[in-house]
Amino acid sequence: MNATNLQAFARQAATILVTLIGLLALTFCIGRLMPVDPVRAIVGEEADKATYEMVYERLGMDKPVYQQFLRYVGDIATGDFGTSVRTGKPVIEDIGRVLPATIELATIAILCGAGLGIPLGILAAVRRNRPTDHIIRFLTLLGHSMPIFWTGMIGLIIFYAALGWVGGGGRLSDYNVGLIDEPTGFLLIDALLAGDWEVFWDGVNHLILPASILGYSSMAYITRMTRSFMLDQLNQEYIVTARVKGLSTARTIWRHAFANIRVQLVTIVALAYGGLLEGAVLIETVFSWPGFGQYMTNNMLVGDMNAVMTCVLIVGVIFIALNLLSDLLYKIFDPRTR
Amino acid sequence: MMAGTMASSPVTAPVSARGYGTGALGRLGASLARLMRDPSTGFAVIVVAILLLTALFAPLIATHDPILVDLPNALKPPSGANWFGTDELGRDIFSRIVYGSRITLFIIVLVSIIVGPLGLIVGATSGYFGGWVDTVMMRITDIFLSFPSLILCLAFVAALGAGLENAIVAIALTSWPPIARLARAETLTFRNADYISASRMQGASTLRIIGKSIIPMCIPSVLVRITLSMASVILTAAGLGFLGLGAQPPLPEWGAMIATGRNYMLDSWWLVTFPGLTILLVSLAFNLLGDGLRDALDPKKH
Numbered sequence: 271m272n273a274t275n276l277q278a279f280a281r282q283a284a285t286i287l288v289t290l291i292g293l294l295a296l297t298f299c300i301g302r303l304m305p306v307d308p309v310r311a312i313v314g315e316e317a318d319k320a321t322y323e324m325v326y327e328r329l330g331m332d333k334p335v336y337q338q339f340l341r342y343v344g345d346i347a348t349g350d351f352g353t354s355v356r357t358g359k360p361v362i363e364d365i366g367r368v369l370p371a372t373i374e375l376a377t378i379a380i381l382c383g384a385g386l387g388i389p390l391g392i393l394a395a396v397r398r399n400r401p402t403d404h405i406i407r408f409l410t411l412l413g414h415s416m417p418i419f420w421t422g423m424i425g426l427i428i429f430y431a432a433l434g435w436v437g438g439g440g441r442l443s444d445y446n447v448g449l450i451d452e453p454t455g456f457l458l459i460d461a462l463l464a465g466d467w468e469v470f471w472d473g474v475n476h477l478i479l480p481a482s483i484l485g486y487s488s489m490a491y492i493t494r495m496t497r498s499f500m501l502d503q504l505n506q507e508y509i510v511t512a513r514v515k516g517l518s519t520a521r522t523i524w525r526h527a528f529a530n531i532r533v534q535l536v537t538i539v540a541l542a543y544g545g546l547l548e549g550a551v552l553i554e555t556v557f558s559w560p561g562f563g564q565y566m567t568n569n570m571l572v573g574d575m576n577a578v579m580t581c582v583l584i585v586g587v588i589f590i591a592l593n594l595l596s597d598l599l600y601k602i603f604d605p606r607t608r
Numbered sequence: 609m610m611a612g613t614m615a616s617s618p619v620t621a622p623v624s625a626r627g628y629g630t631g632a633l634g635r636l637g638a639s640l641a642r643l644m645r646d647p648s649t650g651f652a653v654i655v656v657a658i659l660l661l662t663a664l665f666a667p668l669i670a671t672h673d674p675i676l677v678d679l680p681n682a683l684k685p686p687s688g689a690n691w692f693g694t695d696e697l698g699r700d701i702f703s704r705i706v707y708g709s710r711i712t713l714f715i716i717v718l719v720s721i722i723v724g725p726l727g728l729i730v731g732a733t734s735g736y737f738g739g740w741v742d743t744v745m746m747r748i749t750d751i752f753l754s755f756p757s758l759i760l761c762l763a764f765v766a767a768l769g770a771g772l773e774n775a776i777v778a779i780a781l782t783s784w785p786p787i788a789r790l791a792r793a794e795t796l797t798f799r800n801a802d803y804i805s806a807s808r809m810q811g812a813s814t815l816r817i818i819g820k821s822i823i824p825m826c827i828p829s830v831l832v833r834i835t836l837s838m839a840s841v842i843l844t845a846a847g848l849g850f851l852g853l854g855a856q857p858p859l860p861e862w863g864a865m866i867a868t869g870r871n872y873m874l875d876s877w878w879l880v881t882f883p884g885l886t887i888l889l890v891s892l893a894f895n896l897l898g899d900g901l902r903d904a905l906d907p908k909k910h
Contacts, residue, residue, distance in 0.1 A: 288747060289747075289750065289751055289754060292747065292748065292751035293751060293754070296751060297763075299767075300763050300764065300766070300767045301767075303767035303768065304766065304767045411892065411895055411896070412888075412892070414839070414891075414895055415839060415843075415888055415891040415892035415895050416888055416891075417843055417846050417847065417850075417863070417866070417884055417887045417888065417891075418847075419847065419850050419863075419866065420866055420880060420883075420884030420887065420888070421884075423866070423870060423873050423880050423884070424880070424881065424884065426873070426874070427873055427874065427877050427880075427881075430874075431874045544756065545756055547756055547759065548756035548757075548758045548759060551758060551759065551762065551847075551851075552758075552847055552850065552851070555850075555851060556870070566759075566762070567762070567851055570762055570763075570765070570766035570851075570853065571851075571852060571853070573766065578763060578766050582755075582759065582760070582763045585755065585756065585759045586754060586755055589754050589755060589756070590754060593754070
């Protein structure tokens, strides 16, 4: 690693640090703004004044705001995210329990989204301004404009209530819940480990609708971006050269143009994965999916401060991590940045 | 063309109110004429015009009282008397959607009024001063941008308390950063232009230069950006309403209507279907309008 690289690395590290502190300041402010008295939330409505004072001091509420903030940063740095008032467990433990359900959902969704979105985007770019292009663009626009929670309900009305093709809400049918051990928390993997095919297929049956609806929204984004990247490439001279040289259309597109947009696509897919968290909040509510999104909204509705602050913080950290990851992949895949 | 002028009025209002920007206004008028020739943009302009007219004349268009409870008539499917059926309290869904357009418009207008000036001021100041002012302001902007907007909105609403006004504040707080970035980029392109130096040498104060020479130049592109973000504002507002954190019942907000309809959706599909279709139509229209405006105002793009 030479001096320029080291400098670039140091600058990036500093940027991340500043962003993280900014994030903490933001969640701290949100915690302060919440109309919930943190002391009351712990001691309850009935507590006498002495107990109240004691907890008040133990929480450091008598100190100036900046000291409270430092204390908050210190707590987070040592891995203490506080206790959820609603469940009575450490917040981080709760989140560890609900996160696999969301990751499972989001991963299947992004596989659908990228698996369909990238080929469709390329097809639209190649068939630019022809009927195929118009149809694909309309589909992506529809994906952008749909209220995802509504799409989820329409999906349930059609495919669950009317046709009976898929399972309803939740990750499993009631009669399958609790049949297998869940060492990883990822239901499909756990079912395979236990060798229980019935539970596995029931899980797939419940996963398929929410995942494809989430996937549709990320497909819309991925298709749109792929199309515009591809158009930029197709307008360049090397494509004409390749064609003149006598290469087939397919070879030109896949070996030349596509090879050049791969890197940008990695970034887009990483960002789309982060964006799925947003959709997951709404989709999990519609499908009673016991994941991170539902945990977060439930805590917001009851004003469970520690839980809300930590959830927001975790989403922020996931976003920063995804951005970093896409930067890193960019460097690995793009020969020019080597 | 009537429809075109109608649709543009909320967008251009801040320009003419400031008193300079006739150039921009003229350009926008000419662009709108061109816009209407594109079928999808024409469709968008018509939908937005219908939204405006519906909000304006809601009492004339609605066939029933939107909050009048009529229990014997509850959960009736669509019919001649109730075009979109009735909800669990026997209220006419069509009339509720009609009145709901006022709430949607209220949200869009308020968010734009907050977000436009806020983004312009932050971006123009940041770009004009440069240096550490720029660094600090853009870092703050980046922190806001590093969140998916709905999650941040949820957090703000949780902090401020559920309700329509707080939802609007939360949406505005999360949607200014892209505007600020855009305004900053625009400012950087002409902060060293001759006319800026000229007014500086004439002794104009910094405030005057930013307010009179820089911000008006950023307005057209900021307006396009705001139009483009309206679809997501509508979807976020509906999402908050759906989660019970936005507009509260009995307000006929479309997202909140879907939330109550959810309990009856398997037997009475019309409770969720029609408000959802309306949201879809309106956000589709704003997406198309934004795309059309961008293409019309930016000749470089394709």
